[in-house]
Amino acid sequence: QKEVEQNSGPLSVPEGAIASLNCTYSDRGSQSFFWYRQYSGKSPELIMFIYSNGDKEDGRFTAQLNKASQYVSLLIRDSQPSDSATYLCAVNAPGNMLTFGGGTRLMVKP
Amino acid sequence: DAGVIQSPRHEVTEMGQEVTLRCKPISGHDYLFWYRQTMMRGLELLIYFNNNVPIDDSGMPEDRFSAKMPNASFSTLKIQPSEPRDSAVYFCASSPHGAGSNTGELFFGEGSRLTVL
Numbered sequence: 001q002k003e004v005e006q007n008s009g010p011l012s013v014p015e016g017a018i019a020s021l022n023c024t025y026s027d028r029g030s031q032s033f034f035w036y037r038q039y040s041g042k043s044p045e046l047i048m049f050i051y052s053n054g055d056k057e058d059g060r061f062t063a064q065l066n067k068a069s070q071y072v073s074l075l076i077r078d079s080q081p082s083d084s085a086t087y088l089c090a091v092n093a094p095g096n097m098l099t100f101g102g103g104t105r106l107m108v109k110p
Numbered sequence: 111d112a113g114v115i116q117s118p119r120h121e122v123t124e125m126g127q128e129v130t131l132r133c134k135p136i137s138g139h140d141y142l143f144w145y146r147q148t149m150m151r152g153l154e155l156l157i158y159f160n161n162n163v164p165i166d167d168s169g170m171p172e173d174r175f176s177a178k179m180p181n182a183s184f185s186t187l188k189i190q191p192s193e194p195r196d197s198a199v200y201f202c203a204s205s206p207h208g209a210g211s212n213t214g215e216l217f218f219g220e221g222s223r224l225t226v227l
Binding site for chain 1: 141143145154158166216221
């Protein structure tokens, strides 16, 4: 079983809709959770991080964390074609490392 | 700041040849990470350094892979001899405080795309 699991997609949503991206992790000791966005042919870039149970909002993005269920999600409101990318969930591993999920490809159709 | 700088951006080589990938981290960042990305396996951590010292190399696939960080501004990842299954994008990333801290953002370079024929 992979340590960080994501549905590979593609997840297709119409422009203006809410995109919901999900991630589960196996290490109950994990404390830090990150969402990275990666455009095709580019490097990953951080868009959000969350440490506490509950929701964290930043503009059109909301990260949700449920440690009891070992579940992290990212909601993108008012999705735009420019949001089309692969979204990588990352979880801190023991030490100072990040373990990445396989990523979910999001397609926002005009 | 110029960000994390990697070279070469693209490398095409033949099986059995030595490959050296280079990375210059962001000045002042104490942590440097080497990741490999493939369609099949996603983004995998190969090795990371703290203050130029290798801390965890458990992700290095085999003895053909080696990494060094002779000073705070330079690191290399070497593959000798290279094999077709090494074809991937290799990312270098740096971080000021490490990936597990509350400011654990990794800053990635643009990657080195390696093709081994």
